[in-house]
Amino acid sequence: MDTSLIWASIIIFSMLIYIILDGSNLGVGILCTCFQKKNAHDTLIQSIIPVWSGNETWLVFIGAALFSAFPAVYGVVLTALYIPLFLMLICLIIRGASITLRAYAKQFKRYWDTLFMISSIGTCFFQGISAGAWITGLPIINFTYVGTSLDWLTTFNIFCGIHFLIIYAFLGCGYMLCKTQGAIQKKLFFFAMPLYLLCTITSMIMFLLVPRYIPSILKKYQSFEINYFFFFLIILLYFLISLTMYYAVRFKKNKIPFTMGLTTVIFNYTIAIISLWPNIIPPNISIWNVAAPINSQIFSLIGAIISLPIVIIYTIYRYWVFRTIIPINNVTNIIKRNS
Amino acid sequence: MLLSSITALNVARFQFAFAVTVHIIFPPLTIGLSVFLLVLEGLWLKTKKSIYQKIYKFWIKIFAVNFGLGVISGVFLSFQIGQNWSQFSNFAGPVIGPLMSYEVLTAFFLESGFLGIMLFGIKKVSRCAHFFATIMVTIGTLLSSFWIMAANSWMQTPRGFTIIDGIIHPTNWIEIIFNPSFPYHLIHMLLTAFICTSLTIAGTAAWHLLQNTKTPAIKSMFTMSISMLFYLVPLQIYVGHQHSRNTLIHQPAKIAAIEGNWETKNNGTSFYVFGIPDTKQEKTHYTLKIPYLSSLLLTHSLKGKTPNLKNFIKENRPTNIFLVFWSFRVMVLLGLLMMLLATVGFILHLKKQLFKKKWFYRWTLIMAPSGHVALIAGWIVTEVGRQPWVVYGIQRTTDAVSTMKTQKIGVTLAILLLVDIIIFGIGSYTLLTMMKTDTKGYLNKKTRSGR
Numbered sequence: 001m002d003t004s005l006i007w008a009s010i011i012i013f014s015m016l017i018y019i020i021l022d023g024s025n026l027g028v029g030i031l032c033t034c035f036q037k038k039n040a041h042d043t044l045i046q047s048i049i050p051v052w053s054g055n056e057t058w059l060v061f062i063g064a065a066l067f068s069a070f071p072a073v074y075g076v077v078l079t080a081l082y083i084p085l086f087l088m089l090i091c092l093i094i095r096g097a098s099i100t101l102r103a104y105a106k107q108f109k110r111y112w113d114t115l116f117m118i119s120s121i122g123t124c125f126f127q128g129i130s131a132g133a134w135i136t137g138l139p140i141i142n143f144t145y146v147g148t149s150l151d152w153l154t155t156f157n158i159f160c161g162i163h164f165l166i167i168y169a170f171l172g173c174g175y176m177l178c179k180t181q182g183a184i185q186k187k188l189f190f191f192a193m194p195l196y197l198l199c200t201i202t203s204m205i206m207f208l209l210v211p212r213y214i215p216s217i218l219k220k221y222q223s224f225e226i227n228y229f230f231f232f233l234i235i236l237l238y239f240l241i242s243l244t245m246y247y248a249v250r251f252k253k254n255k256i257p258f259t260m261g262l263t264t265v266i267f268n269y270t271i272a273i274i275s276l277w278p279n280i281i282p283p284n285i286s287i288w289n290v291a292a293p294i295n296s297q298i299f300s301l302i303g304a305i306i307s308l309p310i311v312i313i314y315t316i317y318r319y320w321v322f323r324t325i326i327p328i329n330n331v332t333n334i335i336k337r338n339s
Numbered sequence: 340m341l342l343s344s345i346t347a348l349n350v351a352r353f354q355f356a357f358a359v360t361v362h363i364i365f366p367p368l369t370i371g372l373s374v375f376l377l378v379l380e381g382l383w384l385k386t387k388k389s390i391y392q393k394i395y396k397f398w399i400k401i402f403a404v405n406f407g408l409g410v411i412s413g414v415f416l417s418f419q420i421g422q423n424w425s426q427f428s429n430f431a432g433p434v435i436g437p438l439m440s441y442e443v444l445t446a447f448f449l450e451s452g453f454l455g456i457m458l459f460g461i462k463k464v465s466r467c468a469h470f471f472a473t474i475m476v477t478i479g480t481l482l483s484s485f486w487i488m489a490a491n492s493w494m495q496t497p498r499g500f501t502i503i504d505g506i507i508h509p510t511n512w513i514e515i516i517f518n519p520s521f522p523y524h525l526i527h528m529l530l531t532a533f534i535c536t537s538l539t540i541a542g543t544a545a546w547h548l549l550q551n552t553k554t555p556a557i558k559s560m561f562t563m564s565i566s567m568l569f570y571l572v573p574l575q576i577y578v579g580h581q582h583s584r585n586t587l588i589h590q591p592a593k594i595a596a597i598e599g600n601w602e603t604k605n606n607g608t609s610f611y612v613f614g615i616p617d618t619k620q621e622k623t624h625y626t627l628k629i630p631y632l633s634s635l636l637l638t639h640s641l642k643g644k645t646p647n648l649k650n651f652i653k654e655n656r657p658t659n660i661f662l663v664f665w666s667f668r669v670m671v672l673l674g675l676l677m678m679l680l681a682t683v684g685f686i687l688h689l690k691k692q693l694f695k696k697k698w699f700y701r702w703t704l705i706m707a708p709s710g711h712v713a714l715i716a717g718w719i720v721t722e723v724g725r726q727p728w729v730v731y732g733i734q735r736t737t738d739a740v741s742t743m744k745t746q747k748i749g750v751t752l753a754i755l756l757l758v759d760i761i762i763f764g765i766g767s768y769t770l771l772t773m774m775k776t777d778t779k780g781y782l783n784k785k786t787r788s789g790r
Contacts, residue, residue, distance in 0.1 A: 056414060061440070064420055068437040080426065082743070086751050093414075097765070100411075193789070295512075296508075303437075307444035314448075314452045322460075
């Protein structure tokens, strides 16, 4: 049994779940900047209060899973991306604190809201930068990082950070469309299309840039026999999504943008994984090079196989319990009741 | 001298010590309060008395804020292990990693998954489903302490592994989890959590009693927490005693540092109540001692031999003996004071005088933070006393740190200090404000009759 392969699949799956769940929460933070009224901030933040800590747990799980199945990666990647990941963690501290404490801050509430927006943006941006630096490839010799502390600061990585910001904002917009009504929803519909277009443009640029910047991925693309068919498929898919988005915004179908956001994210993510596979530290360290001893992988795998399905079930249950739309007039009451 | 000691290693150590100290303030209350809330909700479902519901509603908000602060300080910690201690991650990851992933899988997901329902679902799900959520959160917090204490105690007394190519390979997971010091660490920590929580609840009640709000809810909180302390503190002192005897077997150098003991004494070792351990002269100065006490406590005989620091070569002695020595004394002193408080409180309770003595409220209020202080002091004894090892006897702390520039980690330390002090300062202030003000009148009989 190839436990490294199973673990890699679990980690790939968990990253997707994290991007979808926490991505839409982070997106809410980005979108808050577009709303001036305090009331709107209450509505937007209210929708993520019951779920944010559970979603952030997926990030901790990805860390722990890497630590147990590929400990060398945990050590090497985290030191290589030291500064962007550190800044991301600081943003996560501030973000969590502002969600938790804003309800009790009275006159300082708006400062917490500002911190919430800045730290949400920071988290997305540094996540994107880290992802960019990671797929570009890290200079590793003998399982030690040999680059400098500022290697991550490249144009491509910053573009990747912006790409993440836009994707998360689009996801957040879709998520909030399902959770709100009235004036806020109307404004969100207004944002949906531009965000989607930006998302498409940056995705396309990414598809074109990545092979140019990263020779190992270019080689992979060239080895595809169905090269043109592949690109045709991408364009077709984006075309279909565009039509659906236009339909959704035109006829105010509030569930569709989120579904389209999910499709885009899953699609982009799949392409990223195919490009990297089977390397876990690009350009040349594969999952089998850094596998933990088989005993460690099997032991933690037992836990994962038993627990993860249960975790997924109650994650769904939790979203189902809090599926209701947040009514505008009652927002302040809800906040009061819950605080 | 001072400047030359600023190395990447020392900055990394300080950064971890700071981050983990900030973190450990919150989990004990999470553990203790989740059990307390579970008991309250159970009592409420069983007796249908609204008083329990009121106390529940008062504490659940404090629980939520405390939980949030614990999560965010903890997320940071889990990544710091890889960032600053990559050599440790590479070396011990095959053991520590799976234990941590079990913690996330069985505990963190459970806690954070059901917390939302516990906090905001009271109107959305049935009472039984809500009670189930509370049970799940409580189980989550207890499992979390199980796994993290397994990882920590394994680093104190590593078992069940072999080293192949400079990397630890686990051979027996039962031996790894149930390593010799695990039961002592776990029970000591869980009791600490319950004691910290009882002291916090007692202190909160004492504050309200001092404001002359003697409602049944506050009275009941006070009685509950004081009687909990009466049972838990003596038990904790006994467990602590057994823990130190276990440490004597497995980590004698730590015990020697705790005792500040440099020479072997054939006629029994005295316990230094006061002293200044001096690493250079290898002596403890200005001692105030109780004869035979050390021997008696550690070996259960008056003239039993206890370990001394000169038995260990300098490289294997704990690096900061002064800190270990004094943290231990702070912890023990606070433990004894808690014992006194609980005993006096219980006697007053038996004599039905508990709500007639203002000085007792004041004393309880002053003692409220003592649980947390003792907790931090105790952890300093355990962790600083483990030095110079990170995995006891297997990997030195100097070999565990990532290779990186001092400037980089220095800058990140400065950012961390700034952010943590502000964020967790405000967080703790908010928690204290919530404890001392009862804005919703949950504890006040007159304003509301329970919903």
